[in-house]
Structures are given as structure tokens and as C-alpha cells.
Amino acid sequence: MKNLQDEKQRDLSINKSDGTNKFLTTDQGVRINDDNNSLKAGERGPSLLEDFILREKITHFDHERIPERIVHARGSGAHGFFEVTKPIPELTKAGFLQEAGLKTPVFARFSTVAGSRGSTDLARDARGFAVKFYTQEGIYDLVSNNIPVFFIQDASKFPDLVHAVKPEPHNEMPQAASAHDTFWDFISLMPESMHMIMWVMSDRAIPRSYRMMEGFGVHTFRLINEAGESTFVKFHWKPKLGTHAVVWDEAQKISGKNPDFHRQDLWEAIETGNFPEWELGVQIIPAEDEHKYEFDLLDPTKLVPEELVPVTIVGRMVLNKNPDNFFAETEQIAFHPGHVVPGIDFSNDPLLQGRLFSYTDTQLSRLGSPNFHEIPINRSIAPVSNNQRDGHMRQEINKGRVSYHPNSLGGGCPYQAQISEGGFASFNERVDAHKVRERSESFADHFGQAKLFFNSQTDTEKSHIVKALRFELGKVETTAIRVRMLGLLSQVDMQLAEKVAIGLGAIVPPVLETPINKGVSPENEMSRKQEPKTVDSSVASSDALSMLKNPTNSPTIASRKVAIICADGVSEAAVMNMKNALIKEDAKGFIIAPHLGSVLTDADGAIAADFSFLTASSVLFDAVYIPHSQGCSILAKNEDVMEFLNDAYKHCKVIGADGESIELINSASFALKITNDDAGILLNSAIASETFTQNFIAAMGEHRFWERETNLYN
Numbered sequence: 212m213k214n215l216q217d218e219k220q221r222d223l224s225i226n227k228s229d230g231t232n233k234f235l236t237t238d239q240g241v242r243i244n245d246d247n248n249s250l251k252a253g254e255r256g257p258s259l260l261e262d263f264i265l266r267e268k269i270t271h272f273d274h275e276r277i278p279e280r281i282v283h284a285r286g287s288g289a290h291g292f293f294e295v296t297k298p299i300p301e302l303t304k305a306g307f308l309q310e311a312g313l314k315t316p317v318f319a320r321f322s323t324v325a326g327s328r329g330s331t332d333l334a335r336d337a338r339g340f341a342v343k344f345y346t347q348e349g350i351y352d353l354v355s356n357n358i359p360v361f362f363i364q365d366a367s368k369f370p371d372l373v374h375a376v377k378p379e380p381h382n383e384m385p386q387a388a389s390a391h392d393t394f395w396d397f398i399s400l401m402p403e404s405m406h407m408i409m410w411v412m413s414d415r416a417i418p419r420s421y422r423m424m425e426g427f428g429v430h431t432f433r434l435i436n437e438a439g440e441s442t443f444v445k446f447h448w449k450p451k452l453g454t455h456a457v458v459w460d461e462a463q464k465i466s467g468k469n470p471d472f473h474r475q476d477l478w479e480a481i482e483t484g485n486f487p488e489w490e491l492g493v494q495i496i497p498a499e500d501e502h503k504y505e506f507d508l509l510d511p512t513k514l515v516p517e518e519l520v521p522v523t524i525v526g527r528m529v530l531n532k533n534p535d536n537f538f539a540e541t542e543q544i545a546f547h548p549g550h551v552v553p554g555i556d557f558s559n560d561p562l563l564q565g566r567l568f569s570y571t572d573t574q575l576s577r578l579g580s581p582n583f584h585e586i587p588i589n590r591s592i593a594p595v596s597n598n599q600r601d602g603h604m605r606q607e608i609n610k611g612r613v614s615y616h617p618n619s620l621g622g623g624c625p626y627q628a629q630i631s632e633g634g635f636a637s638f639n640e641r642v643d644a645h646k647v648r649e650r651s652e653s654f655a656d657h658f659g660q661a662k663l664f665f666n667s668q669t670d671t672e673k674s675h676i677v678k679a680l681r682f683e684l685g686k687v688e689t690t691a692i693r694v695r696m697l698g699l700l701s702q703v704d705m706q707l708a709e710k711v712a713i714g715l716g717a718i719v720p721p722v723l724e725t726p727i728n729k730g731v732s733p734e735n736e737m738s739r740k741q742e743p744k745t746v747d748s749s750v751a752s753s754d755a756l757s758m759l760k761n762p763t764n765s766p767t768i769a770s771r772k773v774a775i776i777c778a779d780g781v782s783e784a785a786v787m788n789m790k791n792a793l794i795k796e797d798a799k800g801f802i803i804a805p806h807l808g809s810v811l812t813d814a815d816g817a818i819a820a821d822f823s824f825l826t827a828s829s830v831l832f833d834a835v836y837i838p839h840s841q842g843c844s845i846l847a848k849n850e851d852v853m854e855f856l857n858d859a860y861k862h863c864k865v866i867g868a869d870g871e872s873i874e875l876i877n878s879a880s881f882a883l884k885i886t887n888d889d890a891g892i893l894l895n896s897a898i899a900s901e902t903f904t905q906n907f908i909a910a911m912g913e914h915r916f917w918e919r920e921t922n923l924y925n
């Protein structure tokens with residue numbers, strides 16, 4: 212196997228163009244003399260139909276849009292590579308996993324699920340985490356989410372789930388939000404969704420950055436080795452920067468201040484050389500262990516606790532190049548869990564099986580033709596040769612008269628590959644069964660792992676789940692739906708249900724009256740087939756499920772942003788000291804001032820403002836620093852500045868001030884709440900102190916200071 216790291220870029224380069232030093236032409240290559248005026252009968256007369264230049268330009272414009280993805284419409288992507296760190300030939304014959312150091316080009320696309328293409332990045336939602344590997348044996352797509360389980364167990368419920376969460380059909384509201392009646396109506400009748408609900412109500416659903424979230428293949432897959440033996444696996448992506456989130460109040464404000472927050476973050480990180488990186492890991496489950504656990508490996512509402520099966524890291528992915536054209540690459544990329552290479556195969560997870568149908572089908576309506584594999588970003592770098600022909604926008608010019616197999620006129624070509632020559636052969640699992648529309652009894656536990664997830668969270672995380680549920684259900688107008696949800700939540704954790712109920716001014720219904728115990732409400736057909744039950748997890752609490760119990764091994768502030776609040780008279784030494792210290796850590800300080808232009812310094816110099824208080828807001832930064840300034844009393848009178856500081860405090864961020872600027876903190880409304888042990892508030896009378904700067908940077912590495920939050924779970 213040879214390293215293919217740049218192979219996809221070489222492949223794409225044949226389709227790239229730019230207009231530098233070129234004549235403006237029509238699509239037919241005819242040079243255009245006047246692009247500003249249409250052809251008219253007289254300068255004040257009607258336009259002429261004959262104007263082929265105008266017609267071509269307008270026609271093309273009229274057809275510039277294609278349907279957005281039915282789900283995951285809002286997304287951002289980048290190029291990079293995957294490198295093997297631990298080959299696993301004993302488990303899989305997939306070529307791209309065979310040799311340490313082998314690099315395979317990839318394109319990754321991250322997305323929200325429910326919102327439209329133009330919706331905010333910070334919606335409360337699962338995130339898509341799809342990676343296309345351009346391997347020597349063809350395309351492999353690992354189409355994952357940042358949550359390891361899913362709402363439903365069977366593909367037949369997917370259209371219902373999506374109809375329920377999307378804006379309501381009569382008035383197309385709300386956009387990119389699950390906080391509305393139809394979503395919770397559906398969920399309240401689908402107890403199998405409770406595990407996923409715990410995840411989407413947690414801060415996992417509001418990541419700080421695409422670069423700071425995990426990815427999970429969700430389903431159990433199979434790896435197949437040279438001997439044809441199968442091993443079950445679960446795929447995991449682990450971010451190098453750790454898994455971090457924002458808080459819900461912050462997320463909502465970011466949505467207003469910068470709906471492109473995640474897109475911009477990914478773009479800028481790559482442009483500035485802070486290449487996002489993840490490790491790829493697998494949980495390896497020998498075939499003979501298929502029935503060993505209290506959950507079914509085929510049930511996509513269950514995860515395999517890392518306490519039972521640890522994650523083995525096999526490689527790393529680095530994203531190091533932004534796309535040249537969003538539409539051509541990020542929009543037109545077509546992922547498919549059925550794009551596999553020899554050595555990787557499917558399990559019988561009924562959700563995965565349904566996905567195997569859906570993804571080609573959806574590309575046909577979105578990209579418009581079965582030739583979507585020819586679009587440059589989708590094109591395999593392994594040779595493609597078959598008897599598929601024609602169709603809309605066919606690019607390939609197939610020579611010869613033979614387009615069938617078997618043939619003698621074409622010498623039998625293209626010919627089938629033996630397994631030893633890399634021919635794909637499905638795992639020869641024996642299936643001997645009746646055709647049934649039934650769900651396995653082993654899928655009936657709907658609460659065991661919801662409990663496990665909840666019990667694994669810290670108090671801070673639990674309190675965020677309570678608040679999220681209060682928000683979401685608080686937006687539900689139908690009382691019966693809220694009550695049904697409280698009934699379901701009480702099956703997960705009574706204290707959780709009670710705390711949510713307080714926020715809703717409601718009472719948790721007695722267990723006997725919950726829809727579940729009545730066999731779910733009569734309108735739920737599933738209840739007739741299966742009574743949900745709770746199987747306690749053999750693992751009581753799993754640290755891997757909590758973000759806060761998993762601090763990054765080597766805390767880094769690389770690519771983090773600091774707001775440096777300045778007024779005229781600011782200490783130049785203090786500003787430069789902090790800016791330079793941040794640069795050394797690959798982080799960046801931004802000058803925020805009352806107006807754009809320059810801020811005058813105490814050294815008779817001037818520092819350019821990056822933003823004014825009108826264009827910046829603390830929710831767009833990871834920390835706030837107020838360098839010493841004799842003019843800082845002016846800032847205390849500025850409501851935008853005080854809101855800036857209040858938000859930073861409320862969102863548990865690091866706030867630092869030195870010299871006279873400490874006064875600004877003292878005049879903030881939160882000043883009285885600051886406790887001595889709040890390590891996220893750094894005040895130093897000395898100006899531009901090296902120790903202070905280093906403490907500030909170390910505190911930023913902690914991400915947030917949750918102790919500051921009142922009303923914690925207990």
C-alpha cells in the first residue's frame with residue numbers, strides 16, 4: 212500500500228479553475244464584450260430574445276440551488292488525512308488499516324440534524340460527523356454522529372421522527388429546534404428514545420466546537436479479516452482538544468451574534484494551522500460474545516460501556532485543508548453507510564439496514580442523477596470500471612460496444628475480482644428465519660442505559676439536563692404531552708422528573724398512570740407488540756459518558772479566543788504581554804474597544820481595535836481580560852461592557868483584570884457573588900505580571916468554572 216495523502220487533491224485539481232488573467236466568456240467559451248447591458252431594441256427599448264448571453268446567465272442563475280439534505284442540511288467540512296497508528300490486520304483486511312504510518316485522504320463533514328441549510332450552528336441537536344476515506348480499494352464512508360445512540364430502533368420510524376422534529380408543517384415553525392409540541396408528542400410515545408433524549412438534553416448537544424466533540428458510528432459493524440472471520444466493532448472518534456460544550460444560554464446568544472460560529476471556528480482553525488485532530492478507536496467484540504451482554508449489540512439505542520469493552524486506538528485523522536468551493540465540495544459530497552471496502556461489513560441492526568437503502572435514494576433527489584459518484588468530491592481515487600451507463604450529466608465517455616457482463620466481445624472485461632484480488636464478498640452469515648414484522652425481545656429495555664447515562668453525569672451536568680428539559684418542555688403547549696414526558700422521565704430517575712416538574716409547575720404522574728405502565732398510550736401501536744422494560748446496566752456508572760469527568764490529558768488553549776477589553780489610556784505593556792503570551796500558546800487575543808479604529812495607550816501609542824462592543828459579545832470568546840487602564844471608569848458606564856462581563860461570569864468563563872481595571876470587576880453586578888475559591892476570576896494589582904498571565908492561561912485550560920453556577924443538582 213502506498214501513502215495516498217495528496218492523491219485526492221491531485222484528483223480534484225483537474226476540475227479546478229480560477230478566472231485570473233482570463234477573458235470573461237459564455238459557457239460555450241465565447242468571449243464577452245459587454246457584461247453590463249442586455250441586448251435591446253434601442254437604448255430605451257425592450258430586450259431581445261436573441262440575447263443568448265443574457266439568457267444563458269439568467270438560466271444558470273435560476274437553477275443554482277439544489278434541494279438541501281432532508282436531514283443534516285446545515286454543515287461544514289474540510290479535507291485531511293487518516294493515518295494508521297496501530298494496524299489491525301488480525302481483525303480486518305481493509306487495506307487502509309494495514310500499515311502503521313499509512314495515510315489515506317479524507318473529507319469530513321460536520322452538521323446539525325434538524326435545521327435548514329441557513330440555520331444556526333448552535334441549535335440543541337445531535338451533530339453529524341461523516342468521514343469519507345478515499346482508499347486504494349474504493350470509497351469508505353464512516354457516517355457517524357457525536358452521540359453514540361439513536362432515538363429509534365427501526366428505520367421505519369425515521370420519517371416519523373424527522374417529521375416530528377422538523378418545523379411544524381402548518382406554519383413552518385420553529386426552525387432548528389426540538390422545543391415544540393410535535394417533537395415531544397412523538398418522543399413521549401416512544402420510550403425507546405429515552406437514552407438518546409438524555410444525550411440531546413445534555414451539553415453534548417451544544418458543542419463548543421466541531422473540533423471538540425466525539426464521533427460514534429452508533430451501530431455495531433463487522434470487521435472481516437483475511438481468513439473471512441468476523442469481529443463486531445463500535446467506532447469512536449476522540450478529539451485531541453477534549454470534548455467541550457457551551458451552556459444553553461450562551462448557545463442561544465451565539466445563535467444571534469454569530470450563527471456561523473462552528474463553521475467559522477473550523478475554517479479559522481484550519482487557516483491558522485491549528486489543524487483539528489481526532490483519534491479513531493474501536494471497541495472490539497469477538498463474534499462469540501454477541502449475546503454476552505444485557506443489551507443487544509444490534510440495538511442502536513444502546514452503547515457498549517467502555518468499562519466492559521475498552522476503546523483501542525487504531526489511527527488519527529487530521530483536517531488540514533479548507534474546501535476551495537463550499538457548493539462543489541461540502542454541499543455536493545454524498546455520504547453513505549453502505550460505501551464500504553473489503554474488510555468492513557454490516558451488522559443486522561435494523562436501523563443500519565434501513566440506512567443502507569436511504570442514502571443512495573436521497574442523493575438521487577438531492578444531486579439529481581445516479582452519476583453523483585462522478586462529482587469530483589465523490590469520485591473514488593481507486594479505478595472505477597463497470598457497465599453502468601448514461602443518465603443525467605454523465606461525465607465519463609465509455610469506449611467500445613460492450614456494456615454488459617458476461618461478454619465475449621469485450622474479452623470478458625471488465626472482469627470480476629477474486630476475493631484474493633480484492634473482490635468484495637459479503638460476510639457469509641447464516642440467516643435462517645421466518646419473515647416477520649417484529650422486534651426482538653432483547654430490544655425491550657428502554658430505560659436501563661438512560662439511567663446509566665444520567666447516573667454517570669456530574670451534578671453540574673445533571674443540572675444542565677434538568678434545565679434543558681425545563682426549557683424544551685416549557686415550550687410545549689399541550690399539557691398532556693408534558694405530563695407524559697414527566698412519566699417517562701420518572702422511569703429514568705425520579706429526582707430528575709421531580710426537578711423538571713418544578714420548572715413546569717406540574718406534578719410527576721403516579722407511576723401507574725404513566726403511559727408506559729398502561730402499555731403506552733393506546734395510539735402507540737408499538738405498545739401492542741412490546742412492553743418496555745428496564746434492565747439495569749451491569750455498569751452502574753461510566754466515566755466515559757461524562758464530559759466533565761474526562762478532562763483533556765494535556766490541557767491546551769490552542770485556537771481559543773480571548774477578548775481584551777480596552778479603553779483609551781490602556782496599559783500597552785499589559786496588552787502586549789497578554790497578546791504575546793497567547794500567541795505562544797497558539798491562542799489569540801482580540802482588542803475590543805468602544806469604537807473601531809485605534810485605542811490610545813498609556814505609552815502614547817495606539818492599538819488597533821478588532822471589534823467594538825457593538826460587533827463583539829463575550830459569548831464569542833473563551834475568556835475575558837481587562838488590562839489596566841486609567842480610563843476604565845468610562846467602561847463601567849457602558850452597558851454593553853457590563854453585559855459582556857456579566858455573560859462571561861454567568862457562562863463560567865475565565866475573567867482576568869489587573870491594575871485599576873479591577874475596579875471594573877468590582878462594579879459588575881456579579882462582584883458580590885465572587886468567592887475566594889473561584890479560580891476562574893483572576894485579579895492582580897500588579898500590571899503586566901508574568902505570573903498573572905501564566906495563571907490566566909492555565910485557568911483557560913480548565914475551560915469553565917462550573918462551581919460558579921448556583922442551584923446545582925443537589
Ligand code: HDE
Nearest residue numbers: 280283320339340341355356366369429565566569570573
Ligand atoms: Fe442519516 N441520513 N439516517 N443517520 N445521516 C442522512 O443522507 C437516515 C442516522 C447521518 O454530512 C441523509 O445524504 C435514515 C444515524 C449523517 O452529508 C439520509 C436513518 C446516524 C448524515 C439519511 C438515519 C446518521 C446523515 C440525508 C435511520 C448516525 C449527514 C442527506 C434509518 C450514525 C451526512 C444524506 C452528510 C444524512 C437517512 C439515521 C448520520 C436521508 C433513514 C443513526 C452524519 O439519507
